[in-house]
Amino acid sequence: MEILLVKNAGFCFGVKRAVDLTFKVAEDESLPAVALGPIIHNPQVIEELGKRGIATVDKVPDNNSIIIIRTHGIEQNLYGNILKSGHRIIDATCPFVKKAQQYAKLLSEEDYQVLILGDSNHPEVKGILSYAGGNASVINSSSNLPILGRKVGIVVQTTQLQEALKALISNIVGKVSELKVFNTICNSTALRLKETEKMARKVNLMLVVGGKNSANTTQLAHLCKSLGVTTYHIETASEIKKSWIRGINKIGITAGASTPDWIIEDIKDKLRHIGG
Ligand code: SF4
Incomplete structure (x- = not known):
């Protein structure tokens, strides 16, 4: 294996x-x-x-x-x-989150109606929103837009996908006279998603490691599942079942941004132990 x-x-x-x-x-x-x-x-x-x-x-x-x-x-x-x-x-x-907060503040000070692309329940988005002035909204897709003013500014939750931002921009661009976009998506997330996708296409099983409450880990698990590969989202090695790896010859491991190396090492050890 x-x-x-x-x-x-x-x-x-x-x-x-x-x-x-x-x-x-x-x-x-x-x-x-x-x-x-x-x-x-x-x-x-x-x-x-x-x-x-x-x-x-x-x-x-x-x-x-x-x-x-x-x-x-x-x-x-x-x-x-x-x-x-x-x-x-x-x-x-994170300095990248700070940057998103500062851009939201700047847009608000320059009288833009601020749109934050992200999950309104996520603490990062709540923080950014608090810098974005009274006329700001959080949207989770390009289809739930508020009534738009003349000047619109966009900032983005760092874990969003570029595709979601592109869809939002193309939906808004013809509707306002001025559009300013700060692409605050973090490269680290995009890179991890890209490498995970490559891996998921060449293995029989994906283990996605990280907090069940972690947005970027959950996103990795969704991505793998959407590619049709059998996927388990786990937090620690203790969740791995022997039956998962029966008949499997290639296992891919990916992990969210908040998963420490020692947990990944534990998982590799357990797989070696039960998989021979
Ligand atoms: S993924 Fe990491 S580096 Fe990127 S914004 Fe979040 S905490 Fe910062």
């Missing part, structure tokens, strides 16, 4: 930066430190951080603490309130 790993599987630049910053806080700092919301969408990493004293909380604590901001960023008001209340911030927002 051959086990193949997708190039660029696992931690992306932004997640690696956030995780490194957070582990450093756990080692170096004496003040209590908490992560405001899961620092990344991976339950095993969150658990490991918890063991090292960094709890994940959903609201800002009262006592003087270090507040670590997750890769997806937070809403503008909340950021301001934390600073005002005297806590120290360690900002692990």
